[in-house]
Amino acid sequence: MNRLLDVTGLHVTYRGRPPVRAVDGVDLAVEAGQVVGLVGESGCGKSTIARAVCGLVKPAAGTVTVDGTPVTPLGLRRRPAALTRVQMVFQDPYASLHPRRAIGVQIGDGVRAAVARGAAPSEPAEWLRRVGLDPDAARRYPHEFSGGQRQRIAIARALAARPDLLIGDEPISALDASTQAVVAALMRDLAVDSGAGLLFISHDLSVVRLIADRLVVMYRGRVVESGPAQEIWRDPQHPYTQALLAAVPVPDGSGRMPAPPVDDARYPQDAVLR
Amino acid sequence: MTVLDIAGLTLSIGGTEILRGVDLRLEAGRVQGLAGESGSGKTMTGLAVMGLLPPGSQVGGRITYGDQELLGLSPGRRNALRGTEIAMVFQDPSTSLHPMLSIGAQTTDHLRHHLGLRRTAARERAVELLSRVRIPDPAGALRRYPHQFSGGQRQRIAIAIALACSPTVLIADEPTTALDVTVQAGVLHLLRDLASEMGLAVLLVTHDLGVMSAVADRVAVMRHGEVVEDGERHQVFTAPAHPYTASLLASLPGATGGVQSLDDVRALEAT
Ligand SMILES: Nc1ncnc2c1ncn2[C@@H]1O[C@H](COP(=O)(O)OP(=O)(O)OP(=O)(O)O)[C@@H](O)[C@H]1O
Ligand SMILES: Nc1ncnc2c1ncn2[C@@H]1O[C@H](COP(=O)(O)OP(=O)(O)OP(=O)(O)O)[C@@H](O)[C@H]1O
Ligand SMILES: [Mg+2]
Ligand SMILES: [Mg+2]
Secondary structure, eight states, X not given: OOEEEEEEEEEEEEOXXXXXXXXXXXXXXXETTOEEEEEXXXXXXXXXXXXXXXXXXXXXXXXXXXXXXXXXXXTTSOOOGGGGGEEEEOSOXXXXXXXXXXXXXXXXXXXXXXXXXXXXXXXXXHHHHHTTOOGGGXXXXXXXXXXXXHXXXXXXXHHHTOOSEEEEESTTTTSOHHHHHHXXXXXXXXXXXXXXXXXXXXXXXXXXXXXXXXXXXXXXXXXXXXXXXXXXXXXXXXXXXXXXXXXXXXXXXXXXXXXXXXXXXXXXXXXXXX | OEEEEEEEEEEEETTEEEEEEEEEEEETTOEEEEEEOTTSSHHHHHHHHHTOOOTTEEEEEEEEETTEEGGGSOHHHHHHHBTTTEEEEOSSHHHHSOTTSOHHIIIIIHHHHHXXXXXXXXXXXXXXXXXXXXXXXXXXXXXSOGXXXXXXXXXXXXXHHHHTTOOSEEEXXXXXXXXXXXXXXXXXXXXHHHHHHHOOEEEEEOSOHHHHHHHOSEEEEEETTEEEEEEEHHHHHHSOSSHHHHHHHHTOBSSSSSBOSXXXXXXXXXX
């Protein structure tokens, strides 16, 4: 089996009083050409896993390898070209775009990274068009865009780098309903068609359902359930997964409120893996 | 009872028309939903109410709060209303939270300054609000800084800060985008409770039509700087008046929408 991304026994603890055990023993893999959806409670450690894969936090234990090569923490050093093969769309699109550089130039950075690794050159304006933005907007600056527009600019930049592994941390959260599915499908198609892998972190379960081959469900630093996405969707086994799927509000105009979360739910610690 | 009346609101920035006459009315105890295309002007409408539009903005029309015309108020009066009577949860989390101040400073200072609460009372109220939005260890959270929280936790802290002074009007701009559906359900219950118990008037900007369906009493839809639809929730969902609303509902993935597979998405893209 060709494991593009292999995370084994990952533990990440943030320093502080008291220290926070953000990730508490997680195994996760993404194969080439595969889309893995990572879902779970807010604060359960999803972004921390993404940061560990990019070398932005140091694991307390466990390993992360990309194509067999261990990921080492980056510190403040410049990223070597090899690392541009892993691209991340950060959860906060405001923080991930440079405020004083025109967006076309920033997408151009992605294109240059791709070319440096042997990919064919492409036009920033074309990437803007593909994420549903006006190609003429390339000269403008991030603050001139709405929340959903900025998020698509960040996606365009990551896609332009033609990564082998793309990590999207809530990449479509600010998009309107009709654009969400289209942009998520674009991310999937570009990844899968070029044999890359996509780790897709999202709270939007209906979109995850559309694009993910496999699903990993987390709760409080641990994986509680993982397996083929359609199977979990059809027949969730772990009580947390069941609660999650039941809390998706239905857009039927009925005014029915989803059930609030259970206080101090004591979910079983054993994960359902399939 | 109408608390805030937006009438014929226009906005242009550097000669570009952004809002072309927006009408919206917020009622006490009711949740007015606002959906619409990305870039249609939802955030700008909220910022206009707050008096926080970007430099170079040309505003027209009226925003009436009680007997005050907000667009004509002095900056001093405007500042006094902001954060106390009219509060906003910003779509951009970095606007809501100051990166260099502890959560305690951002919640309790606010309370002591605006409500004149004593230190312990302010602390108690801050802890209560943080626990209502389900921040783990709320007392300990007061000592920590925004970067030490996850994206969804930051979003919930921003909600707690906006609610701290018991505002009359809350503008919540995509307040649950970073939340999983179980935690989101908790926040939706909180908003509903505040509306029905305290008479809070809410403008809820959300692209999530499931969220809209759960809590909004009325639903408005914007497109290209205009409100193209505004009606009672059930009517908008079941018999939308505008074709754009109908297309939004049809494009939803999942059981009620028309999109069941990736092929459906690609067909959507081709249109
Ligand atoms: N500082 C600015 N200068 C010029 N144009 C701007 C500026 N800020 C926003 N705009 C434009 O104003 C329009 C409305 O933006 P707004 O942020 O209100 O959209 P929105 O409906 O909130 O969208 P989203 O759902 O993506 O957040 C957008 O087309 C955007 O490009
Ligand atoms: N720099 C930090 N210092 C201390 N604790 C942190 C730090 N960053 C995150 N945490 C904590 O680690 C836990 C996991 O955070 P993480 O950002 O990985 O969650 P997440 O699953 O991405 O949540 P969300 O869905 O809300 O974005 C949270 O409890 C958070 O409070
Ligand atoms: Mg996160
Ligand atoms: Mg907005």
